[in-house]
Amino acid sequence: MAIENKPEEEFDTVFNLNDSLELSAHSERDCGKARIFKIIVIGDSNVGKTCLTYRFCGGTFLKNPEATIGVDFRERTVVLDGETIKLQIWDTAGQERFRKSMVEHYYRSVHAVIFVYDVTNLPSFESIPEWIEECSKHSVGPLVPRIIVGNKCDLREHRQVPASAAHCLADSYNFPLFETSAKDAAEKEHVDAIFLTLAYRLKSHKPLRLKQLSESSVRELRNQREQETTFCQC
Numbered sequence: 001m002a003i004e005n006k007p008e009e010e011f012d013t014v015f016n017l018n019d020s021l022e023l024s025a026h027s028e029r030d031c032g033k034a035r036i037f038k039i040i041v042i043g044d045s046n047v048g049k050t051c052l053t054y055r056f057c058g059g060t061f062l063k064n065p066e067a068t069i070g071v072d073f074r075e076r077t078v079v080l081d082g083e084t085i086k087l088q089i090w091d092t093a094g095q096e097r098f099r100k101s102m103v104e105h106y107y108r109s110v111h112a113v114i115f116v117y118d119v120t121n122l123p124s125f126e127s128i129p130e131w132i133e134e135c136s137k138h139s140v141g142p143l144v145p146r147i148i149v150g151n152k153c154d155l156r157e158h159r160q161v162p163a164s165a166a167h168c169l170a171d172s173y174n175f176p177l178f179e180t181s182a183k184d185a186a187e188k189e190h191v192d193a194i195f196l197t198l199a200y201r202l203k204s205h206k207p208l209r210l211k212q213l214s215e216s217s218v219r220e221l222r223n224q225r226e227q228e229t230t231f232c233q234c
């Protein structure tokens with residue numbers, strides 16, 4: 001889907017997610033030195049990745065999106081606790097035929113990942129572990145923040161994925177879960193919350209020394225290193 005530049009006024013909105021997290025979005029004109037975070041959005045074809053990113057960056061529901069070819073790029077600048085942050089959102093193609101040739105490249109130097117499934121499409125939910133695996137294969141480290149999103153919640157009568165199953169899966173990976181709708185205008189702030197939660201986590205993240213990592217992260221890093229070593233020896 002080609003990117004259409006939105007008028008800057010559309011980006012001047014204020015969010016109040018909760019008392020401790022007050023966020024405002026400004027036009028790019030206002031930000032001299034922005035920190036830049038790259039967020040990649042992945043999941044099966046047709047789950048609504050383009051519509052979700054468009055809802056966040058453009059503020060509206062994108063009618064008649066075309067299937068993404070390779071990767072589309074959108075960005076939005078936000079101010080969190082007085083700090084200007086530029087979020088670069090990489091919206092990837094869900095179609096298998098684009099994965100190998102074009103998408104792989106975009107896993108590089110990614111700061112955060114959003115996995116999307118469609119709550120009315122069970123196979124798209126069942127694919128989430130494969131997408132998570134795919135990320136690990138492309139060296140997206142265990143400390144990269146990740147979120148799982150169930151989209152199309154507006155289609156209540158067609159739901160195939162119970163919220164309880166989704167929570168179970170998300171908990172098993174220790175990732176946050178959001179269920180939302182890119183289409184439902186009432187969910188707009190909820191969609192914003194997905195991206196801004198990641199932005200907030202990235203902003204607050206300070207480089208850690210090995211001593212400061214949790215035991216499980218250390219174990220995960222060790223395993224990863226061992227696997228890499230084994231791979232090299234083969």
Ligand SMILES: Nc1nc2c(ncn2[C@@H]2O[C@H](COP(=O)(O)OP(=O)(O)OP(=O)(O)O)[C@@H](O)[C@H]2O)c(=O)[nH]1
Nearest residue numbers: 045046047048049050051065068094152181182183
């Ligand atoms: N009802 C409903 N339809 C949605 C929602 N989000 C997206 N859609 C529809 O789902 C279809 C696919 O949306 P896209 O955003 O193009 O999906 P995608 O995951 O980017 O697809 P690929 O580019 O093929 O990977 C379109 O017909 C959208 O109108 C939603 O929240 N609710």
